[in-house]
Amino acid sequence: MHDTLLLFGATGDLAQRYLFPSLLHLLRDRQLPEGFRVVAIGRSEHSDDGFRDWLRNRIQGEDRNAGALDDLLRRIRYHALDLQDIDGVAAALSQYADRPAVSYLSTPPNLFEPACRGLKAAGLLEAPSRLVLEKPIGHDLESARAIDATLKSALDESRIFRIDHYLGKAPVQNLLALRFGNALLEAVWQHRWIDSVDIVVAETGGVDGREGYYADYGALRDMVQNHMLQLLALIAMEPPAAMDADSIRDEKRKVLRALRPMTAEEAGNDSVRGRYTDGVVDGKAAKGFGREYDVETFVAVRAWIDNWRWAGVPFRLVTGKRMPARATEVIVRFKPVTHWVFDRPDKQHARPNRLRMRLQPEETIELTLMGSLAAPEWGATELEPMSLDLSMLPPKRRIAYERLMIDALKGDQTLFVRDDEVEAAWRWIDSINAAWRAAGTPVQDYPAGSWGPPEAADFLPTTLPVNGGRKP
Numbered sequence: 001m002h003d004t005l006l007l008f009g010a011t012g013d014l015a016q017r018y019l020f021p022s023l024l025h026l027l028r029d030r031q032l033p034e035g036f037r038v039v040a041i042g043r044s045e046h047s048d049d050g051f052r053d054w055l056r057n058r059i060q061g062e063d064r065n066a067g068a069l070d071d072l073l074r075r076i077r078y079h080a081l082d083l084q085d086i087d088g089v090a091a092a093l094s095q096y097a098d099r100p101a102v103s104y105l106s107t108p109p110n111l112f113e114p115a116c117r118g119l120k121a122a123g124l125l126e127a128p129s130r131l132v133l134e135k136p137i138g139h140d141l142e143s144a145r146a147i148d149a150t151l152k153s154a155l156d157e158s159r160i161f162r163i164d165h166y167l168g169k170a171p172v173q174n175l176l177a178l179r180f181g182n183a184l185l186e187a188v189w190q191h192r193w194i195d196s197v198d199i200v201v202a203e204t205g206g207v208d209g210r211e212g213y214y215a216d217y218g219a220l221r222d223m224v225q226n227h228m229l230q231l232l233a234l235i236a237m238e239p240p241a242a243m244d245a246d247s248i249r250d251e252k253r254k255v256l257r258a259l260r261p262m263t264a265e266e267a268g269n270d271s272v273r274g275r276y277t278d279g280v281v282d283g284k285a286a287k288g289f290g291r292e293y294d295v296e297t298f299v300a301v302r303a304w305i306d307n308w309r310w311a312g313v314p315f316r317l318v319t320g321k322r323m324p325a326r327a328t329e330v331i332v333r334f335k336p337v338t339h340w341v342f343d344r345p346d347k348q349h350a351r352p353n354r355l356r357m358r359l360q361p362e363e364t365i366e367l368t369l370m371g372s373l374a375a376p377e378w379g380a381t382e383l384e385p386m387s388l389d390l391s392m393l394p395p396k397r398r399i400a401y402e403r404l405m406i407d408a409l410k411g412d413q414t415l416f417v418r419d420d421e422v423e424a425a426w427r428w429i430d431s432i433n434a435a436w437r438a439a440g441t442p443v444q445d446y447p448a449g450s451w452g453p454p455e456a457a458d459f460l461p462t463t464l465p466v467n468g469g470r471k472p
């Protein structure tokens, strides 16, 4: 396992909220090597001690009191660097090239290229050193390719780790276990037995503080291009021959390549864009996302996978900010039984089976089947939906980044996104942006605290909490 981590963007929001807390948990659980050290790189001026104090004040909750925090802070050195200054970066960081390193770019994508050049000049991209990148990788297919060309001029694909933190979430790994560890599910995992798939990522938070980024990206590029398409790919992929990185990524890529490009004619039927206006979320007033930004904070898309397994099965992808409740879930709806033999003709009672995987706020997996709880009178069998709890998750909740950091330090690429997946995902996203432009698809307003514009009602699964998840 590599024991040197260079963290670019160390004073950024992601580093504060997730990356340093993940390292803290890994140290506490003795998962990191003896000589583990962190080189933190940011723009703000701090001495080593100044940065340590700054970080200590930002670590929240129980983590503040753990002995691991002192241990982590002791291992950190800080450098204030301007990444555009290649020579300056190389001069400051070459001292860390004495051991194989993992450089983690938690920076905007426009800094990937200069950072890469600085790291290369410092000798920090020589094999077996590795590079980790945060999404978004580019803004469209063309810019993603340009970034990739820069990366490839410094190191090869086997040492490039593109993070999608959704792949580090425990229920996502459980999905693979369920799909490929059970003949029962795999046998029905196709268009003959599956009616539709819903993938929902609803957040109560808004764009706050990231207006500039969001105005350029919007929810389609920020959420669908990566997190939601990764979930879709894992649900829809063929069984890999083995659980190694390339076998899995080969199959994911095939699914992404099979996504039917959207045309301008379909844009109106298969997608809805929304932008939140002033409203109330969690009982608090929330300000709208400025009307001057012609970009979506909510998107609903019906995706079609043109292959043998999924012909005719809609995958509804819905994501939005400032929704009434946090809900990240995948719902696989099976088709109803072909012939209803029970006494009650009432089709209400023939509720189709459903597999529901929740990632947030709770991590659960439940399979809903029909069963007979009681026969109220002789001769009549009443069926009721019954849910089996299939959650097999470890009791300790982990930050998704913990698993991904360990894998990057170890060199396991299974949960990282490969270059051709990123390209295939952009190709589809670009088709949607082009369809929206050609069709003039408007961004519809919705009040913060609602489930998006009314036009999106058909895209929403019935499992979403009513009344924003609060008691009436």
Ligand code: BG6
Binding pocket: 165, 203, 222, 223, 328, 360
């Ligand atoms: C990030 C997006 O990648 O994922 C954010 O840039 C979003 O806009 C976040 O809020 C959601 O992640 P999670 O793990 O909170 O669902």
